[in-house]
Amino acid sequence: MTLLALERVSRRDRRGAHERMLLREVSLAVDSGELVAVWGPRHCGRSTLLRVAGGIEPPDAGTVRFAGRALEGSDGALGRGIGYCSRGRPSGEAGGVLDELLMTQLACGVPRTQARARSLTALERVGAALSASRVLRELDGAEAMRVAIARALLLEPALLLVDDPIRGVDVGARDAILALLRSLTNEGIAVLLATDDATGLSGADRALSLSRGELRGLASPRLAPVVQLRRASG
């Protein structure tokens, strides 16, 4: 089932007098349980693609649909089935890991006891249970990404948008992060990740490239070829 659908989406950057196309008529469909990776160099529009896909930024043209409904004009898309993990560390670096996850839920009205239990479960789910009592700024790249994923999972997303999941992560720990994302797709969560490192494409169901706002590659899941059936003779 198509969970996320971008149809001829364009986005411009209008800073000052200069205008630049960040996304140019991008079409992309992502199914439930699919891992789609987009590779592109710096300033190619990777982060913009994820932000538009998550409804954080509106497109200037085209449509973004999530679970069949257009995101345009709807507020709070991230809280309604879409999780977003940006690269680097979560906000509030001076705070504790558990506090970071608690705040996300308390703001949504979840009772403290329940929020604490859910936070610990989420950290355990991403292999970061030991990070619960640590301070955010003390985490290394891999730990910070796990915590960011745990925080996004608290929203019980059907789609996870992940920006640069292995940037700042040691070579030896990169596969574990990618394996974690793959394991989430086994649970039915769709993952759309953007990366400037070819390692980030490893294990993806589909790998696409983004350059100067143009997306190339298989825009929708590859379907099984249609085979004409022939009536058996005799």
Added chain:
Amino acid sequence: MNSKTVVYESSCVLGLTTLMGAGVAIGSERAASRHATATERGTAALRSPVTWALLGLIVQRPSYGYELVQRFERTYGEALELSSASQIYTALDALERRALIERFALDAVEAAGRQPKPHYRVTAEGMCGYREWLVSQVHDERRRSRLFALQLALLAPQEALAVLDRYEQACLAEASGTPAAGAAGEGSAGVLSRLVLEDERLAIEARLAWIQYVRVQLQALLPSQRNPMQ
């Protein structure tokens, strides 16, 4: 850096001479091709990557024919497949004729009760030649890249862009099918796997970056091409 290179090269003069005689591309390709016209037996075998891959196994440790066939398949797998086991024996002949390897006798205790079979070990010249051959790969890679670029440039820009798109998709598919280097296990086998995986990753990343550059250049050649940044 330079002084190291000088020392290294001077210590390999003998090996270089042997290799050049065998038609291996060290130094200018023209010089190598001149030597390649030599009709000495074994010249063709020494140009084969199988021969150098085999020499690497003997550098790793002395061995005999049948064991080398097995180690070859185990070490190189799909990266370098043998058409038949006889390739190994042909390559052994070629290496031995060039004095890059030599036969030796097992000591009496080790050989006791076994059917005698020729064991091979690398010579000093073979060791030197193997190092030189590895370094010479940089020329091969450069030549392959150059050839691809020249062949692509023969196409009209629109056609070349279409091929480039498909080439990029093939690179992306390769990348998604390649495990991350961190997936390799521990120990020397893990290190070896990591070296290979990281080399593949860097190569794919370099190709992807190159594709982006070529695309921009080709797009500029298209008639009435819009500026993609506007």
